[in-house]
Amino acid sequence: MKKFLFVIFALFTLLLLVLAAVPFFFKDEIFNKLDQELAKTVNAQVYYDRDQINLSVFSNFPNLTAGMGDFGIRGNEPFQNDTLVHLGRMQVDLDIWSVIFDDNPSLKGIHLIDGEIYVKVLEDGRANYDIMYDSAQEADTTTTPSAFQLGIDLIEVQNLDFIYDDRSLDYLMILAEMNLEGSGDFTTAVYDLDLSGEGNIVNVNYEGVEYLAAKRITIDSKVNVNLDEMRFGVENASLSLNEFGFGIDGYLAMPEDEIEIDASFLGENNDFRSVLSLVPGIYSESFADLTTSGEMDFSGVVRGVYSEQSFPGFQFNLKIADGMFQYPELPRPVQHVNMDLAVLNESGKLDETSINLSKFSLEFGNQPLIGSFRLENLVDYEMEAKLKGNLDLMEITSIFPLEDMELKGKLAIDIDAAGRYDSLTSEIPRVEAAMNLADGYIKSTAYPAPIADINVKAAASNTSGQMKDFTFDVSSFGFELEQETITGKLLLSDLEALNYDFSIHGAVDLKKMASILPLEEMVLEGRLQADIDANGSYEAIERNRFGELATEGELQVADFYFSDLDYPQGVRIHDARMEFSPQYIQLSSMDGRLGKSPIEASGQLSNYMAYLFGESGQELRADLSINSANFDVNEWMTDTEDAAPDTTSLELIALPADIDFKMRVKADRITYDNLTLEDASGSIHLKDEVLRLEGFQTRTLGGTMAFDGSYNTRDILHPSFDMSLDISSLGIQEAFQSFVTVRAFAPVAQHVTGNFSTRFSFSGLLGQDMMPVLSSLDGKGLVRLAETAIKDSPLIKGITSITNLNETATIRLKPLNISAEIVDGMLNIAPFELQLWDYPARIQGSTGFDGRISYLVSVDVPASKLGSQVNNLVAGAVGTDLSNTSIPLAFNIGGTYSRPEVRLAAADNLETYLTNALKNRLSSEKENVQEQIAAEFKAREDSLKQEISEKARVARDSVEKQAEKLVEESKEKAVEEVKSLLKGFTNRNRTPEKTPPDPE
Template sequence: MKKALIITGSIFLFIILVLIAIPFFFKDKILARIDQEIAASVNAQVYYDYDKVSLSLLRRFPNVSATIREFGIRGNEPFENDTLMHLNSLQVDVNLRSVLFDDYPELSGIHLLGGSMYIKVLEDGRANYDIAVDTGDEATAEPSEFRMGINLIEVKDLNFVYDDREMDFFMALANVDMDGEGDFTLDVYDLYADARADIVRVDYEGVNYLQHKRFKGDTKINVDMNQMRFAFSDGDFRLNDFNFDMTGWLAMPTDAIEMDLAFGGKDNSFRSILSLVPGIYNENFQGLQTSGTMDFAGFVRGVYDEQNMPSFEMSLKVEDGMFQYPDLPRPVSDVNMEMLVRNSTSDVDNTQVQIPVFRMNFGQNPVSGRLAVDNLRTYDMDGQLKGSLNLEELTSIFPIEGTELRGTLSVDATAKGRYDSATNRIPAINATMNLRNGFVRNAEYPAPIENLQVHTSIVNNTGNMDDLQVDISQFGFDLEGESISGNMKVSHLKQLNWDGSLHGTVDLGKMMAIFPMENVIMEGKIRADIDTKGRYVDVEAGRYDRVDTRGDVEIMNLYYTDLDLPQGVRIKNAQADFSPNSINLRNFDARLGQSPVTASGSLSNYIAYAMSQDQVLKGQLDIKSPKFDVNEWMTGDDETQDTASLSVIELPRNIDFAMTVAVDEVLYDNLVLQNARGRMALRDGVLSLQDVATQTLGGQVTFNGTYDSRDIKAPSFDMNFKVDAVSIQEAFASLNTVQAFAPIAQNVKGNFNTNFALSGDLGPNMMPVLSSLDGSGLIKIIQAAVEDSRLIQGITSLTQLRDTQSINFRDVVLSTKIEDGRLLVSPFTVRLWDYETSIEGSTGFDGTINYLLNMKVPAGRFGGQVNNLLSTISGAGAGAESTIIPVAINLGGSYQNPRFNLAGGNSIENLLTQAVRSRVDAERGRVEDQIQQVQADVVEQYRAKEDSLKNELKQKADMARDSVRREADRQVEEAKNKAANEARNLLRRGLGNFAPTKKDTSDRSNP
């Protein structure tokens, strides 16, 4: 018996070892199959770590489970910066027998364990999940090498974002868990699905519908893939503590969605509906005392497509509801509400909203109302809201830690009629809202806001829009001995008559302590004494003499910073007085970031600008600063000032300012501009510079031109520069255009003057796009010396000339222009090492150079080469050493790696021999003619090559501009991604604010 047990145990142990070992023997074969299928079917970047792949036969025998850690899919253009999926662990179950013995492996299960998924659809309908390889004609497409035998899909702890910009729909889910079981190989099967998720937010067409909710669903779905029909039964769903079921079906036989779904509350109470109310479903919800009943039901039936909406109905009824927070003495009681929302047509504008009953008691304060809306087109309505709240009682009903409230808030409003802007109709309204003897004190700042008064009435007895009157007859409060008060009355909406005032002082720091705002720092005081009365029709017509706005405003020690303005703005003092025509800025003493600024001037058209989006604010300003750091406003990071971090400055298009500027020192990129003076004008998003002069780079520079930011993806500039006595080496060190187009300046010591016109595009880093530049001008080199240059070394090595260690220039004038990103230098003549030399050529933005040097060198300057050659040429006399040798040098390659050769394939020896023999055999005049002919031939050959280079570089320039445009598009797209990224960051940081704090895990099986 013992022997049999040992044999049996040994066999069992052997089987276990075989099951463990088999996957390792066939690991390479299995992974090769997976890689082969990915390459054949996925048009995206798939990444995973081969060394982190494990195989097992024990998890789901007889399937082999391949577990891939850190698996991800990243899209191709235009989604190259979006990760479609990143999984901590991807487990794929494959039938072992099909891998070892069949032609096609059979996929039987998929497990997504931890990670994130980001689905993105662009405005044009392109989606980042569309990654299947295009096989062309479906009829001839080869079948996949995987067979589908899936019966299990498992998702655990996945964060999911769906960002559909075509539909203007956004959804972010966290901690998604889902188990789906069924025979997915059949055309008709039952899918048993169990899903859970935390809803971060759901938005549609800019409206937020759900935020910070927990969802759970457990249902059976009958799937008919032939009809694309999905039938729901035995469903159990929960949103926070709100339970409901759903039955019916949904089908997609065409592009339209057909549906017949019914839903209703399930085992709910008043407590269930409370869990959906923002602010109530928090850490105190578990201890909330509730009573009352709730009934909920509805349906959705019909077709959903671009033209149609399904009909729907939803009803909600609450009776005798009550809730009371633990440890607080007063409840909200007698909560009764009936609501019916329905639409029996396919037009959503025919939706009806009926709330015939709405009432509740906040402690001893009743609030009641009703509302009926016949449709969403003309909004025929009949509504009422009435109630009075004791604010001190509210703190005994709701947990408001650290805040003390007092005062009485009352509202009494009725509205009946139709809203129709086409016929100038609104409902008849009679509404009053009053806050009396208000008092607010926050534990963070114990000084209270006292005597808070707001008295408002809205009246329209006729239904005519022009008869509407809004009267804020009193507004004001006191804060530590400082008070502010005001009033405003608005009537006749077409003419927009107003009559109001604002008087007093407010301490912003104290207000922020009482009502804090996240990531915002604000302090300082604002004093205002303003009275205003007028009609907007007079503002539109420019009849400012009929608008009576007078008074003054003073800002004292104001400081403001937030996430979008990390540099911060500090206004030590600003004073302005108002008249109907203008605001006169008497004083403005501020620090913008680290830059001190003072200003004075006036603003006009300010009333129209404040009341209408299409009006322009006009002004005349005089601005002064001892030092202004432009870099600080071109990057969001104070610690990084390199050009890679700079970003485009977008100028407002509704401002028309004329400015005089006087700044002692300006920092821009790595330039320091001293004593900058001039005039600037900002109009329609274009900044114009007029005679802006500054001292920089060791000389004087004057600017005239424009910076145009109207196309934020391709901002441009058009400038004229007048440069006097600027250092060549400093210009090279500070200007990327000089580095690109005149790299030899690195080895030149001296100064230059120029009058140069330059235009082009600016990249996303506010640097000129070299490939886009166009310009022309004269450059005068006053005096310069070229030393330690590769060009000099190359010419010396090629020609073996003596005394060529350096080159000196004086009063050389160059005629240049830039076309398609290439600097063209017209022919000019200089004395190069005392040799008459004609130079012309070009430098490309890509660093390529192409120059021709036509030199006239006396034969004797070639040293020992001449003596040897003269002795071999019969008839050569002593004068042969003075024979002029035409030396033409082609200079190509790049400045850092130049290439030198003699034009026409000549050698120095040939040139010397030909020139000396010509001297012996011909008259001097004929020699000069021959030299000129040789040089002309060389120039013709050079220019033919130059034309070819221009064409090549133009293609590169077009490609470079396209690349810059794509980068600008990418950055604009990133700006649009901000909301999605914020949601994704929130998911990554973890979500602990879904409440209640004590998480229900009784039916969750997290790994």
Template sequence: MKKLLIILGSIVALVVALLILIPIIFKDDIQKAVDDAIAKNINATVYYDRGGFSLSLIKSFPNFSLAIDDFGIVGKAPFEEDTLLSVASFGFEIDLMSVINGGQIKVNSILLDQPEITVLVLENGKANYDIAVASEEVAEEDTTASTAAFSVAIKSWEIRNANLIYYDESMKFYTTILGLNHSGTGDFTQDIFDLTTQTTVDGLTVNMDGVEYLSNKTLTADLTLNMDLPHAKYTFKENKIALNDFGIGFDGYVAMPTEDIDMDLNFSGSDISIKSILSLIPGVYQEYLAGVETSGSISFSGTAKGTYNENRLPDVTAKLDVDNGKIKYAEYPIPIEKLTIRTALNVPGENMDNMTFNMPTFSMLLDGETVSANLAFSNLQNYTWDFGLHGNLDLEKLLKVVPVEGMNLKGLMTADLSTSGNMKLIEEERYAEIPAAGSLSLTGFEVVSEDLPQGFSIKKTSMTFTPKQVALKEFDAMLGKSDIQLDGVVSNFIGFALSENETLVGKLNLRSKSFDLDEWMTEETAEVDTTAAPLEVIRVPTNIDFAFMSAINTIHYDGMEIKDLDGLITVKEGIARLNNIDFNLLDGAFVMNGTYNSVVEEPAFDFGFDISDLSIPKAYETFNTVQKLAPVAKNVTGDFSALLQLSGNLGADMMPIYEHLYGTGVIQIDDAALKGDKLMKTISAVSKFSGEEVTVKDVKLQVEIKEGRIYVDPFDVSMKGQKATIYGSNGIDGSLDYKISTVVKTGKVGSAVNAALATYTGGAKVIDETMLVKLKVSGTYEDPKVGIASAESAGGQSPAASVKAAAKAEIDKQLKAAEDKAKAELDKQKKAAEAKAKAELAKKQAELEKEAEEQAKKAAEEAKKKAKDALKKMF
């Protein structure tokens, strides 16, 4: 007996030893097999704690357990800095006998502890989860044999405290799932069994195209499915899904015996209330709902029945009804009462274009005032609608019952609107056949928000509706400190609201006593010199056709007062046109005509200016163009008038591209003086016969602007009583290239100057009483260079005649060439701008139409594919 016990003890010891030693002996081989499998199948960097790689037959005897700690996957370029997956611990338990016997391997459990998953999809569709190594196609018979010889059955699985981030740049889609816990059980070794799963999410956020549809919501899902694997039929049994407080239950089945998916599902709200619906509003759940009292009955139900395949979707219906609803906020005594809503959605799977949505009833009572509305919508191919809004609504009371963070709103709205029709009537401009009538008015309207701290208020406005137009009878408002009055008509408003390709047309009269633009400048902008503050290109909408007859008494901008502005401003096809816009500025009078074209990449302008009695020094202080092209104006006193035509392009900062600026015109100066600047001091120092002051009387300057320079035709000035003729050019870089011609009486200038003049006459001294002298001015305005270019006898002519005769011979050819070139260049630029604008507009419209058509097709195809894939993955 003792010997038998020794033998049995030895056997047990040997078995225990083997249980301990076998995992140790084979650990390196198994670890190498894991490494080889990773290298062979995964195109990414995989890491794990090699010391945390453990095998055991003791821990789960008689089963085999494997655990890997600190496991992770990092992608390769362009995702080499992004971790796709990191897991604190990954482990599973395998039925040892299933491995020994061969055939189907039974996995008793799988555990993922604290996984962190980040999924990224670039704009070009490349995804960081695409890490599988591409393999050659396997023959169909080999695949079948392999599948038959090797299969895995999982009984249970668990995910603990997972976080998932999904960001898809191609779809502008972003979601986060935080605090995910999920577990499931099901005996996949059986043909028919129940699959049970439990899921909770602490924070769910969904953002699409910058709109946050769900914000940090909780999710719970408890599902029990009966799995009929031989018939591929999955039947919902006990189940509940809840998003925040909004719960939904399912019953019915989904079957996939063939490529088609058959379903017969019913869903309905489970213990839902008005408060549970409000809980879905982003960003207000915790703060807002704590103080809300609600009551009333709600019913929510729907179905999804039919077949899903490449040719059709199942038929979907949904209904939401609210009866005798009430919403009361704790801090405001007046509730919304008698809230009644009836809605029904029907989406036929065979042709989704026949979808219908109907809300025949929406009504509520707010402090004794009833508001009601109805809406019906159908036919995606020929949008058909029926809409009505009736009653009085106090906006201040509404916002106290349903507050919006950061906004104060008040005003009484009175509406009596109704309209119905379809898009075909609009496309064919059969407006008279579209029933649309009613009126809308606002009184005492005020709104102040974080985005509009200056505030906007409407003392009174009223408008009436017909099928063809909206008639704005009155509109008396304050935008911050600025008053605005409008009246007129807006047409094609229905087509504009329902189609991206329709144009909103309006004819409005705009009046204001005082409009303060400075109020809308940010504090930072106001502190910076506005001549250097960066701006953004202003794009005029291409889908509006508006004409504004404007009359504004005073516009305040950057310390300036623009007075008595009136004229016609039209906006059409992305081009703004100014028609006889006249105003007073800096004690001068302006009349402007021209266009601003924002369709082209670099906005183009072509403006004509009629300026009267404008202060020259004030013009220099105010306008960038004067500072760039006429820096001498800084030290000139007096006024000027002008007729100018300027055209060119604007950069991204809305400043002219001076190298492309072109202009011609006439500047009239009645009486002006230049003194005390570096240029005059340099001329006086060189010539001795001119003073440090230039006076100008009754002069008309012919000017031309091109290629970053301003060219000035000859004009007369007085220099210390001596007449002189000036002509030439200067550039935006400050460079000077001018000639100054004058007749000098040699007896009055002194021996030093006579000696200098003699070098140009070939004689030892000057013989004639008068000499024609030409000075050349170069360098820059800040560092001018002046020298005597030539000197010759005046030939007994009068000073004025001598100067004019000398200048005329030099500039006659330049004038004719400049005139011809100016006309040709102007015509060329105008034609090019018009052609380019039309081409850009036509191209943009064609692209929009094509994109809309392609997106519609793509959306339908992707919806079908995603629905099918999602269902297959689920089951």
């Protein structure tokens, strides 16, 4: 018996040792197999850290548990910048017997821990989750199809963020800290999925409307899944938002493109507290200590088909009876809260939705607020609304906690409206409304003095239901802050003619106001003094009958300052004075700073009434004079994230369509990038999305520059410009350092000293960085070089190395003119003559925007300069006297300027070239040879031009795609702003996203 027990114990020990050794023996095999399967099935970059891999048999026996850290999936084009999945840790459970004995490992469970899933759908329907190869398509034709078995029993999610960004639907959903667990037999087409978990709803946004934000969600449900019919049903499912819980019974089916829904909802926590938890201002850290009472009843139904042509019908009912809540440590409650709300749509047509808030009442302490609202439909907006109450603001602060703020005042509201809204018949609801605020008072602990004597008296009246009989009268409003007062009034009548009577008088200190009513991430200072009276009508503005308008007064600004996150440089106005009339606003003077740049301005703003109140398309016109002693453009450039420190770049600026501004500009100094402009003056005209520069003159780089041009953003994806330059005596070296076009098309300028002048006109596209798209440029002009010198040019070195000319590395050039044109991003130089080391020469050719060059250089070189071996060859052909004998050398220059390819035309070496040249000279075929060389050069140049032209087209397409990408990135930015809420939503530490390794 003892032997038998010993054998059993030994076998059990051996089994444990084998199981413990399995992970070590099979680790590489398992993950090599995993990599193979992923390559076969997944069209994306899958990355994980093998150093963070562990295997265990005992933790989940009889399954083999494999864990890995820093796991992620990043998409391929066009989602190469989007990470579909990033996990701090992922764990998979595999059937251990299938790992040991089968060729096809069986996956039984998945655990996703600490990370983010980002699902993105583009406007054209492409989705970043569509990463599996089609069954008919193999990822690698040399590999066999995957035989991996999916038999998951459990899917678990821990501490995971989920983002669904669907551009095709304009829908965004962001969930945070999701903890979910789902179990079921996933191998069958019909199964029950047990699903439970919780998390946070950060944001749900559809077509720009935020429907949910900052809500806690929990779910506990059994879902019947029928994949054959794409039907998902629930019974007694439990769902809650914050503390508002409700049950769901029904199903959702997607047999085709349509979605069938039949679901009913019923409230679970039938108390007032659960409804309060949905109110953002109330559901806070102190909610747990809130005292509440009262009952709630909630129910709803959604039934029908959702498609492009239909919408399901729905009905929701919410009732609250005798609700009450009171904040801890505050003396007064909100009590006697009663509500009866019904939202009904039986037809499935959204326009036929009705809303009936038949009962609404509450008491702030002992102050009742009573109202009701009924809307029959969204077609003619037949409605009825009532609201009445008298509130003491001081008592409200004893009900709602207000940190660092004291309120006082009596607020009375009385609104009674009934009727319909129809713009075609000029109908509006009949209304009698009044709102009065008396003895208002606001005091913040951040400032010692209050905003006091706040008084507003307003009334709206319309007894006939016609727009022409409507009146809105703010008979008085005003307040006082440290002995400075603001008073005014506003009267609007006849919504068809829109008659107005407006006045405002007094002074206000903006810094004091901002101290009492803080502005987040904004600095605002200054003193405004206003004395303005205006009356008239929109009808008169629309018909340009400005004589019927009466507007007079002035606005004075002193020591004004504004800055925020978008404009950290700040805008300061030391002093400004504006005078108002019906036709225009006269800016008598303005002295200020834009960032560090001083600015003085004066002028006139006209048609402002029509622009502010008229139909779209009305132009705001201005005629201004602007002076600056030193304007620094660089301060307003935008830092790029991937550039070197302290570098900046411009961003494309879209110009408005309804602005007509004429500005005369004068500046003693303008700093732009690395360029300084002295004594700059000219005119700017902004109209119809085009900015025109007219008659600009300035001194820069040792010379003078005059230019006219335009910047056009009518097509924001193809912004364009044109420019006419008249430059005199500009330094060539300085121009090379300062102008990207000179560096691209005239790289020889880096080795040229002296000055040049030119009259040149060119046009093209601008990139999203406001720099010219070189591949799009077209232009022509004449370049005049003064006495210049070329030193250490690789082109000159290339010529001397072939000819063995023992000449200096510096060539001095006499004044000459060069005619040039740019076509499709290629600079073409017409043939011109010059002296190279006192030898007659002729140059022609072209430079592409990509840096490639093609030039033909012809030089008549005395034979005596070509060396003894060449002299002997020449002497044998023409006699012994070489003094008057010159050899016409021709060179083809290709490659790039920095690495030129210099070759003799029509020969491999100098000796062969000279032999052929002398034979041709003796046979009088010199002209034919020159023509042949020119023809061969033209053929090569035409071929290069065609290649450059095609490359230019591709480059322009790339620029357009970049523009489209930036338009898309503006949407991305909106998503990122909402995604950034995740960073502050919790205090937990997140695993940083890891960049996938480059493929070997």
